[in-house]
Amino acid sequence: MKFAFPAVLAATCAVPAVAEVFFKEQFNDDAWTTRWTESTKWKPKSEMGTWKHTAGQWYADESDKGIQTSEDARFYGISAKMDSTFTSGEKPLVIQYSVKHEQQLDCGGAYIKLLPGGDDFDTAKFGGETEYAVMFGPDICGSSNKRTHVILHYDKKSDNLLINREVSTETDDVTHLYTLIVNPDNTFQVLIDNKSVRKGSLDEEFDFLAEKEIKDPDASKPADWVDEAKMADPEDKKPDGWDDIPAEIPDPDAEKPDDWDDEDDGEWEPPMMDNPDYKGEWKPKMIDNPDYKGPWEHPMIPNPEYKYDDDMYKVCSKGCTHVGFELWQVKTGTLFDDIIVTDSVEEAEAFAQETFFKKKDGEKTMYDEHMASQEPEDAGDDDYMGDMGDMGDFDMGGMGDEF
Ligand SMILES: *[C@@H]1O[C@H](CO)[C@@H](O)[C@H](O)[C@H]1NC(C)=O
Numbered sequence: 001m002k003f004a005f006p007a008v009l010a011a012t013c014a015v016p017a018v019a020e021v022f023f024k025e026q027f028n029d030d031a032w033t034t035r036w037t038e039s040t041k042w043k044p045k046s047e048m049g050t051w052k053h054t055a056g057q058w059y060a061d062e063s064d065k066g067i068q069t070s071e072d073a074r075f076y077g078i079s080a081k082m083d084s085t086f087t088s089g090e091k092p093l094v095i096q097y098s099v100k101h102e103q104q105l106d107c108g109g110a111y112i113k114l115l116p117g118g119d120d121f122d123t124a125k126f127g128g129e130t131e132y133a134v135m136f137g138p139d140i141c142g143s144s145n146k147r148t149h150v151i152l153h154y155d156k157k158s159d160n161l162l163i164n165r166e167v168s169t170e171t172d173d174v175t176h177l178y179t180l181i182v183n184p185d186n187t188f189q190v191l192i193d194n195k196s197v198r199k200g201s202l203d204e205e206f207d208f209l210a211e212k213e214i215k216d217p218d219a220s221k222p223a224d225w226v227d228e229a230k231m232a233d234p235e236d237k238k239p240d241g242w243d244d245i246p247a248e249i250p251d252p253d254a255e256k257p258d259d260w261d262d263e264d265d266g267e268w269e270p271p272m273m274d275n276p277d278y279k280g281e282w283k284p285k286m287i288d289n290p291d292y293k294g295p296w297e298h299p300m301i302p303n304p305e306y307k308y309d310d311d312m313y314k315v316c317s318k319g320c321t322h323v324g325f326e327l328w329q330v331k332t333g334t335l336f337d338d339i340i341v342t343d344s345v346e347e348a349e350a351f352a353q354e355t356f357f358k359k360k361d362g363e364k365t366m367y368d369e370h371m372a373s374q375e376p377e378d379a380g381d382d383d384y385m386g387d388m389g390d391m392g393d394f395d396m397g398g399m400g401d402e403f
Contacts (some may be wrong), residue, residue, distance in 0.1 A: 017339030020091075022080035023323055026338055026355065027053065027066050036067075039077025039326065041142065042127030049074030049332060051152055056102050056173070056335045058370050060362025066098070069329050070349035071109075079126045079324030082341060086114075091343035093182040095136055095323075098356055100175040101331030110148050111137030111336045114315075114341065115322040127326045133315040135160070136170040136190075138240030148190060148197070148286045150180060152315050161206040174367055177356040181345055186312045193360075194352060202312040206382070209309060213300040221298075226291040232284040242282045248272040252277045323356055 025035070032053065039048070049071035055062050069076050086093060099110045114134040115121065122130070135151040148167040151160050167190055170176040179191040182202075189199040204207050254270035262268065311317070323341060327334075338355040341350055 019062070019342060019347040020084070020137060021270065021340060021342045021344075021347060022084050022086045022320075023080070023339065025080065025323075025340075026064070027336075028064060033068070035385050036078050036080045037123040037126075039079070039126045039166055041122075041124040041249055043075045047075050049076050051076065051078060052337070056100060058102070058363055058367040060283045060366070061360035061401070064337075064359065066100070066113065066333040066335045068102070068325065069332035070153050074328075074332065075127070076325060076327040076329065077127050079121075079123055079322050081121070081322050082320070084142045085118070085319040085321050086150055086316050086341060086343070087319045088184075088186055088311075088316045090343060092184065092347055093134075093313070094179065094340070094342045094348045095134060096177065096179040096215070096342075096348045096352065097137070097339040098175050098177050098206060098287040098337045099138055099170075100332065100335040101138075101140075101171065101336075102297050102335060103331045104173065105138075105140050105171065105329070105334060106331050107171040108329030108331065108334065109137075109139045109149075109328070110329075110336070111135050111139055111192075111325075112325050112336075113326065114320050116318050116320050116323055118319060118321045123322075126140065126322075130324075130326070132160070133320050134180070134182075137178050138171075140169065140171060146188065148178065148187070148192070150198075152182070152202070152206060154206075154312070155314070155383060156309065157208075163198075163205050164207060165198065165205050169191070172280070174333075174364055174387075175360060176353055177338075180354075181347060182313050182315060184313055186310070190251040194349070204307065206312075208312045209307070211303050212304040212306050214303040214305075215298040216301040217291065219299045225296050226289060226293065227295075229288050229292045231285040233287045233290040234284075236284040237282075238282045242279075245278050247278045249275045324369055339373075 012251075025032070030053070044047075049069055051235040052070040053065050054068055054070045055066060055325060060178060065076070081094050085173050093114075095111050095112065095114055101110065112135075113132045115126075115130065117131070131153075133153045135149055136269075138147070140146045148169040150163040153160050160234065177191075177193050179189075179194070181191075181231045183189075186202045188205070189204055190197050198205075217232060231256050232273040235350075248320050249272065256268040256270075259269050260263070320341075323339060323383065338351070340348055340351045342351075
């Protein structure tokens with residue numbers, strides 16, 4: 001036993017896996033524009049909005065800036081090359097960034113994209129049609145359409161798969177931190193402000209795989225299957241004389257008018273009225289059908305096409321090289337900051353500590369003061385917000401929001 005000790009020690013002290021950071025952006029220097037390129041050939045210039053380098057209206061530290069959308073009803077396209085290429089392998093993929101809607105966003109995207117492309121990546125053309133590996137983050141339009149998108153590229157289907165569950169999003173005016181983790185065991189997790197809002201397995205929450213079961217093609221509904229749950233009670237008999245009761249009878253209160261002339265007017269007949277004794281057509285009482293066994297259900301069999309894929313998580317199988325925003329916003333003022341792409345959840349958490357968690361209380365204090373100072377003269381402003389709120393049904397269809 002004694003001699004085994006060093007070996008055990010060596011095993012427990014195994015070198016921790018080295019975390020790698022592929023991209024980190026805090027937008028805290030003016031040189032950010034050398035790292036980021038605006039999409040100049042995606043949409044006509046007149047439809048493109050400009051990015052402001054600012055801490056926004058409320059912040060913990062004015063010198064800690066982000067980039068903010070600044071012109072209403074515009075497209076926004078911008079991308080940056082990552083420091084190194086992330087290729088899906090044995091490590092998780094972690095994408096994290098912060099989003100602050102200072103404008104009470106009524107309709108617009110605020111998601112980030114992780115992009116393949118390498119040296120061929122066309123920064124000028126980058127937009128809604130550009131191939132991507134991951135689309136992740138808030139997308140809001142109207143009061144009912146508020147979600148955090150999680151869309152993953154799947155090589156084997158050449159398709160982008162939208163999560164088939166609702167993932168909540170934050171819609172208030174302060175900064176929130178969005179984190180997506182995609183694990184090599186084909187699980188994923190979405191966190192907002194470091195709190196889990198969705199976690200699960202890729203095969204259950206995305207349509208990567210064929211259905212596990214299909215309707216048995218050899219089974220069909222038996223010809224004598226009884227579909228009627230109810231039947232006429234064979235014991236129930238039509239009462240004698242039922243059909244002798246007429247629906248209408250001559251009105252017994254009607255009287256022949258005094259000036260009626262049988263010769264000119266013909267024989268007088270009293271007008272007809274509904275017969276109070278008439279109960280309609282006789283129908284037998286309905287009872288439960290003893291032969292009814294419920295609706296026929298098609299028996300299911302295992303789908304021969306179903307095959308589990310260990311590689312679903314490999315959204316960056318060819319290597320992801322860029323991150324970018326390509327957005328449409330009706331009302332602008334969304335500020336992005338503190339982006340990290342890494343293969344380590346701990347690394348992303350540590351970065352969150354240094355950035356989001358360090359700033360959030362200071363920002364909230366300034367926000368509350370700002371709102372308090374706005375209140376007295378706010379009447380006109382409120383109307384404006386109300387009007388913009390009505391644009392909630394603005395249709396984003398065909399706005400380049402391609403899956
Ligand atoms: C984030 O969540 C993890 C796991 O729940 C926790 O260990 C960590 O302390 C949290 N970090 C912060 C900054 O709250």
